[in-house]
């Protein structure tokens with residue numbers, strides 16, 4: 001068995017204490033499902049870990065103004081089972097129910113998924129399609145930005161040192177939406193979200209094949225061309241496939257997604 | 266590095282220890298408590314052999330800190346049988362020959378316990394999808410599926 005490098009462990013009682021403790025060398029963690037693996041493989045060597053999953057205000061789901069608010073440490077399983085999430089964004093529980101395996105879903109969080117920004121994510125893709133925002137807190141205050149701007153590239157976000165993701169905000173929608181993914185291993189090779197907006201326009205978000213989810217907008221369903229998207233989207237070849245293979249799979253999954261969307265509309 | 270105090274219940278037994286922050290749950294169970302029924306393999310949360318329950322939820326104990334069980338309840342394979350009698354899931358695994366070398370079995374049984382608590386009468390598709398993250402290298406998946414479905418029936422018959 002390999003051993004984790006040593007570190008101090010902190011368990012702040014509230015967000016204020018957590019914001020005092022966080023720094024580049026002293027990251028926060030919730031489920032630890034990504035962080036502990038990165039530490040074991042020697043990629044990260046923090047001097048302390050700050051446990052934020054026992055901070056009550058981060059672990060709740062509610063409604064604020066018009067948005068559904070998912071706290072920064074809410075697990076995939078908790079969000080999947082929540083009636084507020086189901087009624088405001090019915091597509092989300094369907095996607096979360098197929099993230100990783102039941103152990104990852106029981107303790108892994110949506111916040112941790114976004115902050116780690118592993119490109120092979122379903123969560124970022126579907127949240128961008130839902131036009132969700134994240135709220136970040138630091139000692140200097142709070143700011144809110146779209147998930148689309150938060151995820152910058154592989155393992156890179158707009159989060160500054162000293163910031164904690166406190167919530168994910170989703171505007172409720174009844175728009176027809178479909179998410180389809182293809183995967184042969186633990187994580188998706190490609191994930192595609194398609195949403196038919198009220199004005200008849202269409203937004204397609206392609207995730208997991210490139211460094212960050214990529215949105216494509218069309219004025220109507222008739223404008224979409226799967227082959228065109230599959231040719232243009234950024235693709236990074238890796239152990240899950242060559243560029244040619246991934247473009248092919250992207251085109252196939254796009255076709256399935258759009259066919260399903262037509263059935264809904 | 267400062268050790269951290271942990272007060273917990275493991276298989277119903279109160280336990281208080283001081284542990285290094287970097288100690289994983291599986292190291293705590295095997296090395297501190299001598300509960301060697303829980304096995305370790307991939308250390309990536311993809312094989313499922315190290316599955317235990319924390320507050321009745323399944324977790325990969327190889328990638329979970331021991332300090333995080335403070336104030337929580339842990340159930341391992343040693344805590345599944347009661348009064349010297351195998352749990353219906355364990356008995357169904359034996360009756361269906363759902364194990365060959367046995368290395369993956371504790372993980373499969375713990376996952377089945379978690380599944381049947383959440384969904385008492387799952388469809389075959391639900392069982393397969395729930396156990397997708399567990400690997401059996403002897404590839405006895407069909408008999409494992411049959412055992413879990415049969416255990417669900419046995420549990421239903423046994424409940425008043």
Ligand SMILES: Cc1cc2nc3c(=O)[nH]c(=O)nc-3n(C[C@H](O)[C@H](O)[C@H](O)COP(=O)(O)OP(=O)(O)OC[C@H]3O[C@@H](n4cnc5c(N)ncnc54)[C@H](O)[C@@H]3O)c2cc1C
Nearest residue numbers: 030031032033034035100108109112113115121122123165
């Ligand atoms: C086997 C496996 C399969 C998976 N399959 C999928 C899949 O199919 N689809 C998918 O989308 N994902 C998948 N994942 C990823 C999974 O969703 C993430 O591992 C999980 O959601 C991360 O949450 P966490 O709380 O465990 O993060 P942690 O490991 O606790 O943290 C991850 C990172 O984010 C930082 N962080 C965490 N929370 C905050 C916060 N609130 N504010 C600031 N920084 C924070 C931490 O410092 C760390 O750097 C898989 C993971 C595994 C291990």
